[in-house]
Amino acid sequence: EADIYQTPRYLVIGTGKKITLECSQTMGHDKMYWYQQDPGMELHLIHYSYGVNSTEKGDLSSESTVSRIRTEHFPLTLESARPSHTSQYLCASSEGRVYEQYFGPGTRLTVT
Amino acid sequence: AQSVTQLDSHVSVSEGTPVLLRCNYSSSYSPSLFWYVQHPNKGLQLLLKYTSAATLVKGINGFEAEFKKSETSFHLTKPSAHMSDAAEYFCVVSEVGTYKYIFGTGTRLKVLA
Numbered sequence: 001e002a003d004i005y006q007t008p009r010y011l012v013i014g015t016g017k018k019i020t021l022e023c024s025q026t027m028g029h030d031k032m033y034w035y036q037q038d039p040g041m042e043l044h045l046i047h048y049s050y051g052v053n054s055t056e057k058g059d060l061s062s063e064s065t066v067s068r069i070r071t072e073h074f075p076l077t078l079e080s081a082r083p084s085h086t087s088q089y090l091c092a093s094s095e096g097r098v099y100e101q102y103f104g105p106g107t108r109l110t111v112t
Numbered sequence: 113a114q115s116v117t118q119l120d121s122h123v124s125v126s127e128g129t130p131v132l133l134r135c136n137y138s139s140s141y142s143p144s145l146f147w148y149v150q151h152p153n154k155g156l157q158l159l160l161k162y163t164s165a166a167t168l169v170k171g172i173n174g175f176e177a178e179f180k181k182s183e184t185s186f187h188l189t190k191p192s193a194h195m196s197d198a199a200e201y202f203c204v205v206s207e208v209g210t211y212k213y214i215f216g217t218g219t220r221l222k223v224l225a
Contacts, residue, residue, distance in 0.1 A: 040200075041218070045212070090156070099163075100161050102158075103156040
C-alpha cells in the first residue's frame with residue numbers, strides 16, 4: 001500500500017493569491033515528482049527531486065517553485081495564481097534506478 | 113529519444129468480453145514499461161511493469177501485458193472485462209538511469225452492461 005498524501009484535494013482560489021500544494025510520503029523514497037494533468041489528457045512533468053536539497057524543472061514550463069528540505073515532504077508553490085494554472089496536480093515518488101512511481105490522489109486547482 | 117503512443121483514445125467493450133489496449137514505444141536503450149490506471153478524481157495506480165525480466169507480465173485485477181521487442185509494443189489485455197475496469201489507462205516508458213517517465217496520452221475504457 002503506497003502512502004503518499006496530497007492536500008488540499010480541491011482548491012478554488014482567486015487570481016493573484018499565493019498557494020502551496022502539499023505532498024508527503026512515508027515510504028522514505030528518494031525521488032519525488034510533480035505532474036500537471038488537464039482533464040482527459042496526459043501527465044506533464046513540471047518538477048522533480050532526486051533527494052534533499054535537489055530540485056530540477058521538468059519538461060513543461062511552469063511558474064511554480066518547489067522545495068525539498070525533508071525527504072518525505074515536497075511542496076509546490078505558486079506565488080501568484082492565474083486562471084491558466086487551473087489544472088490537476090499530481091505528486092509521485094519512487095525509489096531506486098527505475099522503479100514504479102507511487103502517486104498521490106491529486107489536487108484539483110481552480111483559479112477564478 | 114523515448115516516446116510512447118497509445119493507439120486508441122477510447123475503447124468500448126461489453127462486460128465479460130476481452131479487453132485490448134494498445135501501446136507502442138520508442139526507446140534507444142533497454143526500456144522499462146508500465147501500465148497505470150486512473151479512476152475519476154483519483155491518482156494513478158500501477159497495474160503492472162516490465163523491467164527486462166519475463167516478457168509476459170501479470171498484474172493486478174487480471175490484467176497482463178506482453179513485451180514484444182520486435183514490434184516495440186506493450187499491449188495490455190484482460191480476458192473478461194468488469195464494470196469496475198472502466199477508467200483511464202496510461203502506458204509509460206522509462207530508461208534505466210534516467211529520471212524521465214514518458215506518459216502516453218491515455219486510453220479511456222468504457223465497459224457496457
